[in-house]
Each structure stands twice: as C-alpha cells, then as structure tokens.
Amino acid sequence: MKTLLILSFLLLNFCFAFAQDRPLQIIMIGAHPDDCDIKGGGTAALFVAMGHHVKFLSVTNGDAGHQSQGGGMLAKRRIAETKEVAKRLGVSYDVLDNHDGELLPTLSIRMEIIRKIREWKADVVIAPRTNDYHPDHRYTGVLVQDAAFMVGVPNVAPDVEPLRKNPIFLYFQDNFKKPNPFQADIAVDITQVIDKKLAGLDAHQSQFYEWLPWIGNYEEEVPSDPAKHKEYLLNKRVQKPNPEVRKALEKWYGKEKIDQIKYAEAFEICEYGSPASMEDIKRIFPMLGK
Numbered sequence: 453m454k455t456l457l458i459l460s461f462l463l464l465n466f467c468f469a470f471a472q473d474r475p476l477q478i479i480m481i482g483a484h485p486d487d488c489d490i491k492g493g494g495t496a497a498l499f500v501a502m503g504h505h506v507k508f509l510s511v512t513n514g515d516a517g518h519q520s521q522g523g524g525m526l527a528k529r530r531i532a533e534t535k536e537v538a539k540r541l542g543v544s545y546d547v548l549d550n551h552d553g554e555l556l557p558t559l560s561i562r563m564e565i566i567r568k569i570r571e572w573k574a575d576v577v578i579a580p581r582t583n584d585y586h587p588d589h590r591y592t593g594v595l596v597q598d599a600a601f602m603v604g605v606p607n608v609a610p611d612v613e614p615l616r617k618n619p620i621f622l623y624f625q626d627n628f629k630k631p632n633p634f635q636a637d638i639a640v641d642i643t644q645v646i647d648k649k650l651a652g653l654d655a656h657q658s659q660f661y662e663w664l665p666w667i668g669n670y671e672e673e674v675p676s677d678p679a680k681h682k683e684y685l686l687n688k689r690v691q692k693p694n695p696e697v698r699k700a701l702e703k704w705y706g707k708e709k710i711d712q713i714k715y716a717e718a719f720e721i722c723e724y725g726s727p728a729s730m731e732d733i734k735r736i737f738p739m740l741g742k
C-alpha cells in the first residue's frame with residue numbers, strides 16, 4: 453500500500469513537471485550563502501517536489517559573516533554549509549568567490565552572473581531589490597538587473613551560449629519602503645514545506661546560531677538544546693504573511709483557503725525580464741492554487 457502511495461505521488465509530480473515539455477529551471481541569486489534560503493527556501497522545496505530544478509547562487513563567499521572567524525577558513529565553512537543545504541533541499545548551490553561585505557557591481561561579476569543564468573538555462577531568475585539595507589544585497593540586485601536582457605545578447609560573454617528567451621525576473625520580498633515598497637505580485641503557500649525550509653536554515657550553523665545572534669545582540673535567545681532550534685528558527689526567521697502578502701495569497705489561492713495558509717514567500721515582478729502574464733505565472737509557479 454505504502455509503495456503504491458509513493459508511486460502515485462511520484463507519478464503525480466512527474467505529470468506536473470512535464471505538463472510543459474521539460475522541467476522548469478529556476479535560479480535564485482543572493483549576496484550571501486544563506487540569502488536564497490531565507491527568502492525562497494520553501495518555494496524551492498515545492499519546485500523540487502514537483503520535479504523542477506532549482507539553483508541557489510551566492511554572489512559572495514560569505515567570508516565576512518562571523519564575529520570570530522573570517523577569510524578563507526570561514527568561506528570554506530560556509531561552502532560546506534551550502535553543500536548540506538543542497539542535500540536537505542534537493543537544490544544545486546553555487547558560491548562565487550567574491551569577498552563578503554565588499555561587493556561592487558563590476559563588469560566582471562556581471563559576466564559571471566550572465567554565465568550562471570545561461571548555463572542553468574533559466575526560465576525564472578529571482579534576486580533582491582536594489583533598495584535593501586545591505587550594500588551586498590543592493591549590488592546583487594543591480595548585478596542581476598544588469599544581466600537581464602544581456603543573457604540573450606550573443607556578443608556578451610560569447611563563451612556561453614545565449615538564451616533565446618529572456619527569463620522572467622522576479623524580486624524577493626523585503627520590508628523596505630523607500631523609494632517604493634515591495635509589491636507582492638506572487639505569493640506562494642509554503643505551509644506544507646515549512647520543515648524543509650527550516651532544515652535548510654539549520655544547515656547554516658555559523659549564521660543562525662552564531663553570527664546573526666551576535667550582530668543582532670540576541671545571543672542569549674539561541675537555545676543550547678539543538679532539539680529547540682527548529683522552534684527558534686520558526687519564531688525568529690520566518691515572517692507571518694503581512695496584509696499585502698495575504699491579499700496576493702487570496703488572489704492565487706482563493707478566499708476559502710487563506711486561513712489555512714500559515715507561511716508564505718512572496719515575489720515581485722521585475723520589469724527588465726520577459727513580461728509575465730497571469731497565465732505565464734501559473735505556468736512557472738505550478739504550485740499556485742494547489
């Protein structure tokens with residue numbers, strides 16, 4: 453009976469994945485080796501469960517993100533953490549070797565990003581907006597905006613085949629208001645996969661239990677008992693849907709489902725990618741409404 457259930461689950465996912473002619477290719481791009489996990493880990497887990505392919509790309513190596521470690525040793529530790537995330541979430545995780553805290557939107561890094569998007573044959577690219585508090589986040593946003601459109605220009609980074617179609621570019625959710633607040637165009641219900649998302653965050657031991665509590669002055673809140681880490685991460689790192697996100701959830705899932713949705717991740721459409729109609733969004737986010 454159990455085998456039959458597993459088989460029908462796999463078959464169902466197979467059908468979702470190939471409702472179009474091939475699995476979707478999603479690339480999420482963050483500045484640091486935990487950014488994509490925080491903003492998109494649940495959505496990534498849903499894509500993977502449906503047979504689609506997700507890559508997380510960190511534009512810096514995270515070598516400044518600790519109070520008592522740093523440089524190459526820290527970068528190595530953080531790369532090992534991304535490998536653990538890759539295992540836990542079923543994503544591919546790449547880290548570019550640029551210094552943390554020193555990122556600038558240079559031409560050479562733009563080229564690196566163009567190559568990564570092309571090599572992944574991305575249908576969807578998700579990155580931060582450019583009005584974030586952290587300079588690395590802001591410049592990652594700029595670098596990805598600068599890569600949009602250019603991914604299809606053959607004479608730019610000619611060593612990697614250009615994409616024939618500009619992907620759909622999206623922004624991760626943030627709470628910054630100026631010059632304009634985040635607009636929740638898409639909201640994904642991640643309630644069913646919240647444990648997966650937390651497992652991804654838990655792999656970044658250097659961050660969630662060491663660096664972030666230190667820089668945020670809340671070290672005493674970190675439970676010493678690892679059995680309590682999941683609850684801690686849930687309270688500290690997972691936002692409840694705000695009214696704007698709830699509105700988007702209502703649009704994609706219907707009024708009757710809204711009260712069952714406890715956790716969500718939201719995205720805004722970037723104007724520099726391919727235009728995204730309602731139908732396009734339903735195709736590239738096949739979990740919407742389910």
Ligand SMILES: [Zn+2]
Pocket residue numbers: 483484487586589
């Ligand atoms: Zn970051």
